[in-house]
Amino acid sequence: MGRNPVTWLGSPAFPDAARVALADTQLRGNLAHATATIRTKRAAAVAELPDWERLRRAGEAIKDDVLSHLDVYLERLEAAVAARGGVVHWARDAEEANEIVLGLVRDAGTREVVKVKSMATAEIGLNEALAAGGVTAIETDLAELIVQLGDDRPSHILVPAIHRNRAEIRDLFRARMPHAGGVSDRPAELAEAARLHLRRKFLSAKVAISGANFAVADTGSVVVVESEGNGRMCLTLPETLITVLGIEKLVPTWTDLEVFLQLLPRSSTAERMNPYTSVWTGVTPGDGPRAFHLVLLDNGRTATLADRVGRQALRCIRCSACLNVCPVYERTGGQAYGSVYPGPIGAILTPQLGAGSADPATDALLRSLPFASSLCGACYEVCPVRIDIPEVLVHLRSRVVEAKGPYTPEAVSMAAAAWVMGSPRRFGLAQRLGSLLRFVARRGRIRRLPWPGSKWTDARDLPAPAAESFSAWWRRTRG
Incomplete structure (x- = not known):
């Protein structure tokens, strides 16, 4: 098309x-x-x-x-x-x-x-x-x-x-x-x-x-x-x-x-x-x-209609209620979305209407949009036709991740996190090592980390970890 x-x-x-x-x-x-x-x-x-x-x-x-x-x-x-x-x-x-x-x-x-x-x-x-x-x-x-x-x-x-x-x-x-x-x-x-x-x-x-x-x-x-x-x-x-x-x-x-x-x-x-x-x-x-x-x-x-989860975006009556409650939109404005449909509805409608673009820049924009809205649910609460925007966001995000394949830095890091969290001993060690990051924090936030941590801090700040984990606090105070 x-x-x-x-x-x-x-x-x-x-x-x-x-x-x-x-x-x-x-x-x-x-x-x-x-x-x-x-x-x-x-x-x-x-x-x-x-x-x-x-x-x-x-x-x-x-x-x-x-x-x-x-x-x-x-x-x-x-x-x-x-x-x-x-x-x-x-x-x-x-x-x-x-x-x-x-x-x-x-x-x-x-x-x-x-x-x-x-x-x-x-x-x-x-x-x-x-x-x-x-x-x-x-x-x-x-x-x-x-x-x-x-x-x-x-x-x-x-x-x-x-x-x-x-x-x-x-x-x-x-x-x-x-x-x-x-x-x-x-x-x-x-x-x-x-x-x-x-x-x-x-x-x-x-x-x-x-x-x-x-x-x-x-x-x-x-x-x-x-x-x-x-x-x-x-x-x-x-x-x-x-x-x-x-x-x-x-x-x-x-x-x-x-x-x-x-x-x-x-x-x-x-x-x-x-x-x-x-x-x-x-x-x-x-x-x-x-x-x-x-x-x-x-x-x-028609292509959007074929997606049983994403098709609910076609209910939209262009009221803009979702834009007015979205914390992401309020801070970035509509032009950051690169489309005439900004805000939460744009984050799910634009990628579907534009799917299959052969232009690399356009494709990069479309892949980024499902991540351009929070999952707080405020948009769903105000939508007059009950479009579950968070559900569609997660659905479209999963497509983007699956399309990248199993060997991207993101996939490898998630697999490593799963391995660490699969063992109480490994998880406890990771918590103790992670607490050291508080020394690079400024005013309770970590704004820049070296690679591969920069892949996260390039897009968002990281809260400084506590000096003591909850598990350690519990053992110390409750025996």
């Missing part, structure tokens, strides 16, 4: 990228403040519902039903869209999806398109593919616009520009946005400058491109939820609407959609409902776009 390299090209493995992020105190401050705020608000919104756990289990069951009968629901969706005047295209991978979209834009006779915030189009590198084909894509979500103007990369699913503060955004607008030379760093002024800039684009655009949060198989309806209203402008004003939809984003019926319209806003923006929920079904004469194209994107999803 082909791969568009834009999403991962040039990204170092997570440990290398994380070291750079950890040294950025401004980034860490921005992330800590933003994620703490979102966490607190989400907890309050969830606490309002006495049946929250039942909703989570309902969401999990619906998603698992879709994944178990995906072929049936996809054919049902295609028939419903076609019956209402839409056209369905099937894309096996990023390259094919980009070719389809670029061809549709060229057929519409335009060189500029407006875009609704979309993880799927970022996943396939659509903006870059359009630019290579002579088409300019204008992001209309405020945070995505900030990222685009700064030639930057998103660092959060919900708030892509979370790593930027107001002063940085002000300077960016002044430098890159026409008619914004005198804007201050007040949020109201920044938002107004973006509105004036985008309004001209909305009124002139012939083609809009969107992703989708959900698609209802029975009716062919496509759903986008958002907070700003810019998405609705894209979905109603242009003559042609092109939607790129991951094939796992289906729900069977309108009743099923009700569950997710309660789960998603509380888990993402900590709201009871989204300010804007846009639904369109095919083409309606005299109302909205005159042509609708739905691009159904695989791009590694």
Whole structure:
């Protein structure tokens, strides 16, 4: 299966990228403040519902039903869209999806398109593919616009520009946005400058491109939820609407959609409902776009579906709740993950969607990601569709280790540890020798050891061992 390299090209493995992020105190401050705020608000919104756990289990069951009968629901969706005047295209991978979209834009006779915030189009590198084909894509979500103007990369699913503060955004607008030379760093002024800039684009655009949060198989309806209203402008004003939809984003019926319209806003923006929920079904004469194209994107999803443990990652509704509780994400930010899907969900989804890459740098990044999240379980506790991220992390880590073979330094060291721990006498001797490491510790931490210990301390600190083991203390105090 082909791969568009834009999403991962040039990204170092997570440990290398994380070291750079950890040294950025401004980034860490921005992330800590933003994620703490979102966490607190989400907890309050969830606490309002006495049946929250039942909703989570309902969401999990619906998603698992879709994944178990995906072929049936996809054919049902295609028939419903076609019956209402839409056209369905099937894309096996990023390259094919980009070719389809670029061809549709060229057929519409335009060189500029407006875009609704979309993880799927970022996943396939659509903006870059359009630019290579002579088409300019204008992001209309405020945070995505900030990222685009700064030639930057998103660092959060919900708030892509979370790593930027107001002063940085002000300077960016002044430098890159026409008619914004005198804007201050007040949020109201920044938002107004973006509105004036985008309004001209909305009124002139012939083609809009969107992703989708959900698609209802029975009716062919496509759903986008958002907070700003810019998405609705894209979905109603242009003559042609092109939607790129991951094939796992289906729900069977309108009743099923009700569950997710309660789960998603509380888990993402900590709201009871989204300010804007846009639904369109095919083409309606005299109302909205005159042509609708739905691009159904695989791009590694079918391969992921075949993994009975890893497939639960396809339940994800892109709420970002797992990012906001993850201690690793809070300290490193989303760009360290090298993908549009950061945080715990990125640590399990990206390696599966990108599996089989022939590029060594990309392969190294993908192998590092299952180790880029802790196993504390906080992500599982907040996931609205109950993805057991720690279980998938361990599953994917075991694959990475098995692929290395039995004679790597890691495998040899684990075998040696097993031999030592297999005998009380050997283990006791190892404890006594290990206690000597306390003399190289500084402030209770060992930050650097010679090889092979450096393989550990290059990635993390080592707590200084106690002067006396528990067994020795027990013998001394209890006889």
